[in-house]
Amino acid sequence: MESALRAIRDGDSVLDLSPRSTVGGGVEDIYGEDRATEDQLVTPWNFSVASGYSLLRDPQFNKGLAFTEKERDAHYLRGLLPPTVFSQQLQEKKLMHNIRQYQVPLQKYTSLMELQERNERLFYKLLIDNVEELLPIVYTPTVGEACQKYGSIFKRPQGLYISLKEKGKILEVLKNWPERSIQVIVVTDGERILGLGDLGCQGMGIPVGKLSLYTALGGVRPSACLPITIDVGTNNETLLKDDFYIGLRRKRATGQEYSELLHEFMCAVKQNYGEKVLIQFEDFANHNAFDLLAKYGTTHLVFNDDIQGTASVVLAGLVAALKLIGGTLAENTFLFLGAGEAGTGIAELIALEISKQTKAPIEETRKKIWLVDSKGLIEPVSTLLEAVKIIKPTVLIGTSGKGQTFTKEVVEAMASFNDKPLILALSNPTSQAECTAEQAYTWSQGRAIFASGSPFDPVEYNGKVYVPGQANNCYIFPGFGLGLVISGAIRVHDDMLLAASEALAKQVTEENYKKGLIYPPFANIRKISANIAASVAAKAYELGLATRLPRPENLVKYAESCMYTPVYRNYR
Numbered sequence: 001m002e003s004a005l006r007a008i009r010d011g012d013s014v015l016d017l018s019p020r021s022t023v024g025g026g027v028e029d030i031y032g033e034d035r036a037t038e039d040q041l042v043t044p045w046n047f048s049v050a051s052g053y054s055l056l057r058d059p060q061f062n063k064g065l066a067f068t069e070k071e072r073d074a075h076y077l078r079g080l081l082p083p084t085v086f087s088q089q090l091q092e093k094k095l096m097h098n099i100r101q102y103q104v105p106l107q108k109y110t111s112l113m114e115l116q117e118r119n120e121r122l123f124y125k126l127l128i129d130n131v132e133e134l135l136p137i138v139y140t141p142t143v144g145e146a147c148q149k150y151g152s153i154f155k156r157p158q159g160l161y162i163s164l165k166e167k168g169k170i171l172e173v174l175k176n177w178p179e180r181s182i183q184v185i186v187v188t189d190g191e192r193i194l195g196l197g198d199l200g201c202q203g204m205g206i207p208v209g210k211l212s213l214y215t216a217l218g219g220v221r222p223s224a225c226l227p228i229t230i231d232v233g234t235n236n237e238t239l240l241k242d243d244f245y246i247g248l249r250r251k252r253a254t255g256q257e258y259s260e261l262l263h264e265f266m267c268a269v270k271q272n273y274g275e276k277v278l279i280q281f282e283d284f285a286n287h288n289a290f291d292l293l294a295k296y297g298t299t300h301l302v303f304n305d306d307i308q309g310t311a312s313v314v315l316a317g318l319v320a321a322l323k324l325i326g327g328t329l330a331e332n333t334f335l336f337l338g339a340g341e342a343g344t345g346i347a348e349l350i351a352l353e354i355s356k357q358t359k360a361p362i363e364e365t366r367k368k369i370w371l372v373d374s375k376g377l378i379e380p381v382s383t384l385l386e387a388v389k390i391i392k393p394t395v396l397i398g399t400s401g402k403g404q405t406f407t408k409e410v411v412e413a414m415a416s417f418n419d420k421p422l423i424l425a426l427s428n429p430t431s432q433a434e435c436t437a438e439q440a441y442t443w444s445q446g447r448a449i450f451a452s453g454s455p456f457d458p459v460e461y462n463g464k465v466y467v468p469g470q471a472n473n474c475y476i477f478p479g480f481g482l483g484l485v486i487s488g489a490i491r492v493h494d495d496m497l498l499a500a501s502e503a504l505a506k507q508v509t510e511e512n513y514k515k516g517l518i519y520p521p522f523a524n525i526r527k528i529s530a531n532i533a534a535s536v537a538a539k540a541y542e543l544g545l546a547t548r549l550p551r552p553e554n555l556v557k558y559a560e561s562c563m564y565t566p567v568y569r570n571y572r
């Protein structure tokens with residue numbers, strides 16, 4: 001067997017097995033592959049059944065030191081591991097200890113990505129058990145920095161890259177992905193990565209991060225998740241000049257060239273994975289995002305996280321906040337800084353919810369909502385401060401992607417006519433937040449109810465500790481997607497967003513309210529996701545959009561039973 005392999009690999013039956021020094025200074029391998037020059041062809045070999053060395057290098061099955069004695073015997077692992085056997089708990093303890101040694105968040109990020117590449121179950125165990133500590137690493141804000149530096153920190157590729165070079169061959173590219181039964185795709189074209197702008201192909205960190213939350217927070221199994229970056233070029237001059245940039249070095253394709261590639265992609269996905277695969281659009285620029293959602297919303301199961309997920313999470317926070325500020329949604333006045341995907345998505349869902357509650361036409365309910373963009377309000381008002389003073393909103397929402405725009409004067413103005421001004425600084429990452437938690441509490445003399453897209457630590461002000469919430473779509477999309485998957489939904493409907501929002505708001509407890517929180521803690525996120533999933537699935541059945549029949553009686557229990565858990569499996 002051994003010699004047959006050698007002969008086949010070498011393409012020649014006679015081999016000199018003694019290692020020799022090569023011209024480049026290395027040592028030749030016994031198969032002669034090192035001797036091959038650039039124009040001699042060699043075959044990349046692999047084995048289909050993971051055992052021994054290849055088992056240790058397969059992240060899906062690797063358990064590292066946690067392989068039992070029996071497994072080490074049965075799977076040819078003897079000698080490939082040191083003699084000790086660790087439990088998964090001990091591995092987790094060791095890794096958390098190591099991660100906590102790093103002072104720089106990006107180092108924590110790379111060590112977690114390496115773990116994901118090495119031992120998937122252990123990665124998810126860590127993420128689930130330490131979600132509040134690790135979320136800011138695998139997700140905003142650190143993932144933003146990782147995308148900015150993706151070319152330099154890039155080691156092994158994650159996800160699937162589809163560039164203009166693959167035009168006409170996208171179906172073949174999808175078939176190169178090792179998994180067949182995909183349930184959720186998160187796709188970006190990298191043009192609006194958080195509030196950091198066009199990061200081109202380096203936006204891949206976002207689909208990778210979002211999908212790791214699909215698994216950790218929503219229980220969708222990792223093998224069913226597919227991160228995709230569509231590379232149509234970048235207009236980011238710094239990246240185009242960067243030696244380490246990993247994407248196409250050209251300006252972004254637009255118009256027909258862009259839409260043809262996207263259309264081929266959408267058709268290929270449906271052809272390869274069927275009608276029930278969820279395609280989540282993420283961090284597209286708004287000049288494409290709305291069109292893509294409208295175009296494919298009637299033919300595919302598509303969801304835009306920035307427009308729809310954000311809307312659902314913010315509406316939940318607003319509904320919960322009514323417990324603290326009193327009144328109904330309709331009695332509030334909303335002012336947005338930023339009228340793009342997040343801003344208009346949230347505004348529309350608020351208007352829809354008020355319209356459902358009051359039976360007033362949506363054209364009427366929109367009148368309580370004001371949006372300011374870079375050119376000002378659609379009125380002779382050019383600054384946010386002026387708009388705040390004239391409109392006197394009860395709720396101020398930042399979705400402009402520009403940091404420090406809720407100035408002291410703006411927050412003070414909000415606090416001058418509101419007992420409890422509700423201030424949501426949604427822009428990510430932390431550097432782009434409209435104001436910090438400390439600023440919101442200090443400038444409002446401790447009266448603001450504050451939540452932000454990226455997390456802030458608790459703030460002490462005048463001897464009292466204030467705990468800011470995190471208003472981020474990651475409360476919604478994992479449970480939302482799970483609900484679509486378990487019901488076999490074929491289309492997304494706005495009523496599902498309202499159902500998800502209501503389910504999230506219901507998870508806020510009296511204890512949370514006492515702390516001024518309008519979102520529940522992430523520590524309970526899997527329970528929260530199961531509830532969101534059940535509500536979304538229930539709505540899918542009600543609307544006739546579910547294909548998984550018969551409908552399970554208890555949808556919460558069913559959702560929980562479908563959720564991936566990262567404990568190790570025993571191998572026979």
Ligand SMILES: NC(=O)C1=CN([C@@H]2O[C@H](COP(=O)(O)OP(=O)(O)OC[C@H]3O[C@@H](n4cnc5c(N)ncnc54)[C@H](OP(=O)(O)O)[C@@H]3O)[C@@H](O)[C@H]2O)C=CC1
Binds near residue numbers: 195286
């Ligand atoms: N917390 C969360 O869950 C989420 C947060 N976000 C964050 O929200 C931000 C915006 O995202 P998104 O809506 O998709 O982006 P868009 O590009 O779609 O929208 C940005 C909007 O902000 C406006 N704007 C830009 N600069 C200014 C300024 N100086 N003053 C006033 N308005 C300005 C733009 O106006 P114009 O068109 O005139 O330039 C546009 O209306 C990002 O930072 C993103 O990270 C997004 C989704 C979810």
Ligand SMILES: CC(=O)C(=O)O
Binds near residue numbers: 305306427428472473
């Ligand atoms: C959270 C998110 O989706 C964004 O900032 O784009």
Ligand SMILES: [Mg+2]
Binds near residue numbers: 194282283305306
């Ligand atoms: Mg996003």
